[in-house]
Amino acid sequence: MTRDQLIARFNLKQLVWQDNCLNNGQSLRPSAVLIPLVERNGTVNVLLTKRSANLRHHPNQISFPGGKYEQTDQSLRMTAIRETNEELGIAIEKIAIFGQLPSHQTITGFHVTPYIGFIDQDYQAIVDPGEVAELFEIPLNQLLTNSDHFSLMIYRKKVMHQVYFKPTSGKAIWGITAAILEQLKRLLH
Numbered sequence: 001m002t003r004d005q006l007i008a009r010f011n012l013k014q015l016v017w018q019d020n021c022l023n024n025g026q027s028l029r030p031s032a033v034l035i036p037l038v039e040r041n042g043t044v045n046v047l048l049t050k051r052s053a054n055l056r057h058h059p060n061q062i063s064f065p066g067g068k069y070e071q072t073d074q075s076l077r078m079t080a081i082r083e084t085n086e087e088l089g090i091a092i093e094k095i096a097i098f099g100q101l102p103s104h105q106t107i108t109g110f111h112v113t114p115y116i117g118f119i120d121q122d123y124q125a126i127v128d129p130g131e132v133a134e135l136f137e138i139p140l141n142q143l144l145t146n147s148d149h150f151s152l153m154i155y156r157k158k159v160m161h162q163v164y165f166k167p168t169s170g171k172a173i174w175g176i177t178a179a180i181l182e183q184l185k186r187l188l189h
Contacts, residue, residue: 001044001140001141001188002039002042002044003037003039003044003118006037006044006140006188007098007099009188010098010099010116010187010188011098011099013187013188027109028105028109028110028111029068029069029109029110029111030068030069030076030079030110030111030113031066031067031068031069031076031079031110031111031112031113032066032067032069032076032077032079032080032083032112032113032114032115033063033064033065033066033067033080033083033112033113033114033115033180034064034065034066034080034081034083034084034095034097034114034115034116034117035064035101035114035115035116035117035180035184036064036065036084036090036095036117036118036119037116037117037118037119037140038118038119038120038121038123038137039118039121040121040137043139043140043141044139044140044141045137045138045139045140046137046138046139046140046143046181047065047088047119047135047136047137048062048063048064048135048136048137048138048171048173048177049062049063049064049065049087049088049127049132049133049134049135049136050062050063050132050133050134050135050136050171051063051131051132051133052129052130052131052132052133053133054130055131060133061174061175061177062171062172062173062174062177063176063177064114064177064180065080065083065084065087065088066079066080066083066084066112067079067083067086067087068110070082076113076115077097077100077115080097080113080114080115081095081097086128086131087127087128087131087132088125088126088127088128088132088135089124089125089126089127089128090119090123090124090125091123091124094119094120094122094123095117095118095119096117096118096119096120097115097116097117098116098117098118099115099116099117100113100114100115100116101113101114101115101116101180101183101184101187102183104176104179104180104183106175106176107154107156107157107161110176112176112180114180114183116184136171138168138169138171142168142169143166143168143173143181143185144181144184144185144188144189146166146167146168148167148168149164149165149166149167149168149178149182150164150165151163151164151165151182152165162179163175163178163179164178164179164181164182165178166178166181166182
């Protein structure tokens with residue numbers, strides 16, 4: 001699937017997503033992530049990070065760039081762009097957001113809004129080592145079609161949660177990142 005095909009398919013479909021994590025009365029922190037896509041030779045790749053081991057939330061996990069909304073952000077969309085710039089050092093003008101997916105509530109108390117956009121293939125990344133241990137690309141098609149993907153029901157804080165797992169290319173992608181990829185898969189198929 002090319003960049004133009006992906007954007008056309010995304011814009012033509014509607015998605016209703018059942019949020020599988022209930023906040024159980026807790027206050028949720030607004031946040032946003034970017035699903036950064038890069039087109040190389042007619043193939044769309046997803047740019048992912050492995051979070052630093054020193055982070056308080058979700059250390060060593062595979063994730064999208066993103067983070068908490070700050071009052072200086074004009075919108076959650078700007079949060080996703082700002083966080084991508086801060087974590088990966090990718091220039092803001094190299095980021096072209098074309099859509100948004102429905103929000104998720106996480107077990108850990110975040111209300112996450114995912115945005116999707118393309119990063120210029122000639123991007124120069126300068127990762128913040130305090131936040132990112134590794135930066136890599138995986139073909140989107142691999143993430144959308146892998147038959148090894150699965151989900152489990154997990155009981156936590158007196159609530160059942162569906163947790164997605166998408167082991168791909170030797171990477172253990174799970175949790176909110178895998179749930180967002182599952183959401184994107186359902187939208188595009």
